[in-house]
Amino acid sequence: MDFVLQILANSIVLGTQILFLAISLYLIKAVSKIEHVSLGAIGVAIAYTFYLGQTLHIGIWFSIVLSLLAATLLGLASYFLLEKFCKNNQILLALLVSLSFGIGIESIIAILFNSGAKNIIDGVLPIMSFAGITITLPGLYTLILGVLLAIITYIIVKKTPAGRILRSISENQSLVATLGVNQKRVRKMVYIIASIIAGMVGILLGMNTSLTPTLGFTYIMIAFIALFVGGPSDIRGTIVASYVIILIPEFLINFAPASMQFTGSYRMFFVFVIACIVLSIKPRGIFSKTVRHA
Amino acid sequence: MGYFYTIFARFLASLGQGVGGQVSFSMAGIFLLSLPVCFSFSAYTMAILHKKFAVVLWVSIIIALFLTMMLGALFSYTYTKVSKDSFTVLCLGSILAFDAFVRSFDSFTGGVLGISGILRPESIRTLPALVQFSFFVLIVILVAQYLVLKSPMGRKIRAFKEHPVALQAFGVSQKSVISFVIIGGSLLSGISGLLEVFRIQFLDPSFGGIPNLIVLVSISILALKPKVKAVVLASMLVVFLPELISFLDFPSALLGHLRVLLYSVLLIVLIHTISGKSQFQKREI
Numbered sequence: 028m029d030f031v032l033q034i035l036a037n038s039i040v041l042g043t044q045i046l047f048l049a050i051s052l053y054l055i056k057a058v059s060k061i062e063h064v065s066l067g068a069i070g071v072a073i074a075y076t077f078y079l080g081q082t083l084h085i086g087i088w089f090s091i092v093l094s095l096l097a098a099t100l101l102g103l104a105s106y107f108l109l110e111k112f113c114k115n116n117q118i119l120l121a122l123l124v125s126l127s128f129g130i131g132i133e134s135i136i137a138i139l140f141n142s143g144a145k146n147i148i149d150g151v152l153p154i155m156s157f158a159g160i161t162i163t164l165p166g167l168y169t170l171i172l173g174v175l176l177a178i179i180t181y182i183i184v185k186k187t188p189a190g191r192i193l194r195s196i197s198e199n200q201s202l203v204a205t206l207g208v209n210q211k212r213v214r215k216m217v218y219i220i221a222s223i224i225a226g227m228v229g230i231l232l233g234m235n236t237s238l239t240p241t242l243g244f245t246y247i248m249i250a251f252i253a254l255f256v257g258g259p260s261d262i263r264g265t266i267v268a269s270y271v272i273i274l275i276p277e278f279l280i281n282f283a284p285a286s287m288q289f290t291g292s293y294r295m296f297f298v299f300v301i302a303c304i305v306l307s308i309k310p311r312g313i314f315s316k317t318v319r320h321a
Numbered sequence: 322m323g324y325f326y327t328i329f330a331r332f333l334a335s336l337g338q339g340v341g342g343q344v345s346f347s348m349a350g351i352f353l354l355s356l357p358v359c360f361s362f363s364a365y366t367m368a369i370l371h372k373k374f375a376v377v378l379w380v381s382i383i384i385a386l387f388l389t390m391m392l393g394a395l396f397s398y399t400y401t402k403v404s405k406d407s408f409t410v411l412c413l414g415s416i417l418a419f420d421a422f423v424r425s426f427d428s429f430t431g432g433v434l435g436i437s438g439i440l441r442p443e444s445i446r447t448l449p450a451l452v453q454f455s456f457f458v459l460i461v462i463l464v465a466q467y468l469v470l471k472s473p474m475g476r477k478i479r480a481f482k483e484h485p486v487a488l489q490a491f492g493v494s495q496k497s498v499i500s501f502v503i504i505g506g507s508l509l510s511g512i513s514g515l516l517e518v519f520r521i522q523f524l525d526p527s528f529g530g531i532p533n534l535i536v537l538v539s540i541s542i543l544a545l546k547p548k549v550k551a552v553v554l555a556s557m558l559v560v561f562l563p564e565l566i567s568f569l570d571f572p573s574a575l576l577g578h579l580r581v582l583l584y585s586v587l588l589i590v591l592i593h594t595i596s597g598k599s600q601f602q603k604r605e606i
Contacts, residue, residue, distance in 0.1 A: 062406070064413070108589065117596055119352050122409060123538055124592050130535060131585035137578045244531070248417050255410045292424045299418030302411060303399070310403045 029159040030281075038277040039270065040166040040235075043173030046269035047228035048250035049257075050180050051221035053265045056254070057184070058196045058210075058217045059113040061121040065129030066225040067247025069101045071240065072132050073226030074233040075140055078147050094226055102222035104128075106215050113214065129244070136240040144237035147230065165234035172227065177266050184262050193217070245295060249273070252302045258312025268313065272298050326448045327520070328564060333455040334517040335536060336556040340466050341509035342541035343552045348475075349502045350482035352405075354412035355396050356510040356537055358419045361529035363389040363511030364518035368436045369429050378442050386511050393507025397500045416530060423526045435525030439518055448520075455516050462509065467549050478502060479547065535584045536560075542591050562587070 048066060055063045076097040080090025108128055112121035153164040162170075184190040195203050196210055203210060225243075232242065253272050257264025276297035280289045309315060338360060345353040363385045370381035396415075400408050423430045430436065440446075445454045469475050480488045481498045489495050518524055536559055543555035563580045571579060 062409070108593075111593065112596065115596065119405075119409065120592050120596050122352075123542075124589055126531075127535060127585040127588040127592075130531060131582055131589070134578045134582035134585065138575055138582070141574070245417060248414055251410055252414050255407050259406070290425060292421055295414075295417045295421035296425065299411075299414045299421075302414055306403045306407045306411065307399070310407055 032158070032160050034277060034281050035274075036160045036162055037166075038274045040162065040169055041277070042270040042273040043169050044228050044232060044246065045250050045253055045273055046173050046177060046266060047169075047224055048247055049253045049265045049269045050176060050262075051224045052247075052250055052254050053259065053262060054180075054193070054217050054221050054224075056197070056259050057193050058214050059109065059121075060116070060118050060197050061109055061113055061125065062118070062251065062254075063105060063109065063125050063218075063221070064122065064247055064251060065105065065125045065132065066221060067243025067245075067250075068129035068132040068136075069098075069105070069222050069243075070225030070227075070229030070232075070246075071238065071243040072101060072136060072229075073097050073222070074147070074229030074238055075136055075145070077226075077230045078140075078145055078233060078238060081147060094230065095223065098222040098226040099219050101132075102219035103215065105222065106218040109218075110211070110214065129247075133240045133244070140240070142240060144239050145233070146237050147233040152235070163235055165231050169228070169231045169235065172231070176224065181262055181266070249295070249298055252298055255312055256302055256305045258309075258314035261312075261314040264312055264314030272301055275301055323448065326452050328560065330448065330452050330455055330516070330520045332556060332560040333452070333459050334513045334520065335540065335560050336459055336553065337462055337513035337516065338510050338533075338537050339540035339544065339552050339556045339559075340462055341506035341513075342537045343544045343547075343555075344466070344469075344478065345502050345506040346538070346541035347545050348482060348547050349478045349498070351400065351499070351502055352409055352412070353396070353503060353506050354409060354534060354538075355415045356506060357529040357531070357533040358415050359389050359392055359507040359510035360514035360517070360533055361419060361423070362392055362514070364514040364524055364528060365423065365430060365436075367515060368439050368518065368524055372436060372439070373429060378440070382442075382515060385515065386508060389511030389514075390504050390508050393504040394500065396507065397503035400499055400503060401496055416534065420526050420530060431525070433526060435523060435528075437523050439522045439524065441519045441522070445519065451516075451519055458512065458516070462512070463549050463553070466552075470547055470549070474498075474501060475547070532581055532584070535581070535588060539584060539588045539591060542588070542595060545595060559584075559587070 048070065051066050052063060055061055055066075073094050077090050077094045080093045081087075085093070105125070105128065108124055109121050112118070112124065148165070154161050155164060155167060156162075184193060192203070192208055192213060196208070196213060200210060228246075229238075229243065232238075232246070249272065250269070253268040254265055256272055257266070257268030259265075276294045279297055280291060280293055283289045305313065338356060341356060342353075345351045345356075366388050367381045367385035370376040370384055371378050376384070396412070399411060403411065424432055427433075441451060445451045477488065477493055477498050478501070480493070481495065481502075485495055488498070514529065518528070539559045540552065540555045543558060544552040563583050566576060566579050566583065
């Protein structure tokens with residue numbers, strides 16, 4: 028039983044890491060319809076900035092300020108790169124630009140820091156044990172922050188005027204403009220907030236495991252899949268799918284008959300199979316609604 | 322001379338894949354981001370059949386290409402079933418899924434260590450012979466592309482991008498156009514994968530993947546015009562331009578990263594330059 032609970036706890040931490048990125052993707056998609064896949068690389072770049080601060084011994088608060096600065100700059104860079112495509116409704120071209128931007132960032136990180144793994148926390152990771160479950164402290168922080176983020180995002184998006192503006196921008200840009208909303212400023216803010224969230228998960232990931240330049244890509248792809256499996260138009264779908272597409276593969280890997288010998292490297296393969304099954308049954312995601320166009 | 326042959330062989334392999342990319346991305350408007358999977362899949366299938374099951378090399382090449390076409394048919398079926406956004410997600414996801422698959426089935430694929438010592442067929446054993454063979458294959462592909470562009474199918478492909486519903490209204494099956502483009506693109510990518518693996522004679526999970534996708538997309542975006550010479554010039558630019566870096570005095574460990582960085586910057590600049598005046602621009606009726 029303890030083993031099952033441990034697997035469940037590990038999967039929930041991993042699912043929460045995916046949730047962070049999926050929420051960032053959701054926010055950007057809500058205001059610009061763009062799938063900003065370079066968020067994974069942006070998160071890792073911010074984590075490397077934090078790591079740089081730590082290695083320069085400038086203190087944790089200065090490292091955080093440095094990371095926030097990097098997040099703002101990368102958020103603004105994303106905005107300026109992608110805004111043109113958002114205006115022209117060229118979503119797939121924007122995806123390609125975002126992908127290239129992410130790969131460019133990964134290359135720059137590899138050139139500056141080399142491809143070797145870097146640890147933000149040196150030595151043994153601090154852990155906590157509770158009811159037979161052991162969890163690392165960065166894992167626990169991930170869990171707490173992730174749950175808070177999910178609740179706050181849900182409330183903001185669903186229940187506040189800011190959330191309504193957010194959703195209406197992607198629905199009808201012209202109408203929102205006539206209501207006096209400065210769309211450019213909203214989008215700029217959302218890009219910066221999304222970069223900060225991606226940076227948070229990057230730093231937490233770096234604390235929990237090791238940092239490598241390409242670390243963000245697999246995570247952002249899983250988050251990307253979670254967004255579409257859940258249904259990109261509903262934040263509830265993003266939250267649920269982030270956990271579902273992690274829990275099912277983890278349980279398959281750990282509880283399949285020994286003869287099948289599934290290892291952790293099968294995870295992405297199972298995620299892909301789940302996405303294929305769900306999207307072939309519900310092409311617009313689990314929480315999608317049928318929309319009637321005029 | 323060896324360097325020249327190596328680069329020229331790489332150019333020919335990229336050109337083959339570029340033709341598939343040009344037809345699917347630029348002409349049909351189908352963002353077939355799964356082409357790197359077909360590139361790796363054909364190479365792995367051929368290597369596994371030949372090395373693990375002792376199938377005759379030419380037979381394993383034919384089986385590999387046939388199976389790559391089947392994989393293309395699977396992607397084609399998926400395209401007709403899911404939304405465009407979801408298809409893009411699945412295509413990108415398939416690159417990582419294939420990578421995971423290759424790493425996991427190490428008894429067949431060699432896992433992270435890969436498969437080494439892949440022999441070329443007897444008739445193309447040396448690098449110059451391989452380049453000549455690749456050149457011949459590419460001439461056949463380019464002639465076929467020229468004929469298709471001039472045929473009713475070429476017009477149907479372009480019409481599919483402009484207005485798929487109108488195409489259907491004229492009695493043309495959308496599915497036939499989609500299948501032709503996706504299966505054809507996958508086959509061309511598979512052929513390129515085989516030419517590339519015969520050049521390097523080694524396979525590991527990094528074969529194909531995202532860097533390959535960036536090269537492919539760069540060629541496809543540069544070769545916007547539905548002309549054969551456009552794809553040839555685009556492939557030349559994309560393959561030869563980063564070679565300038567190798568003449569600069571950078572440490573060898575950095576060269577790979579610099580090349581990828583150059584590709585990504587090139588692609589961003591290209592898309593920004595071309596998007597405003599290209600065929601990608603939505604035309605209001």
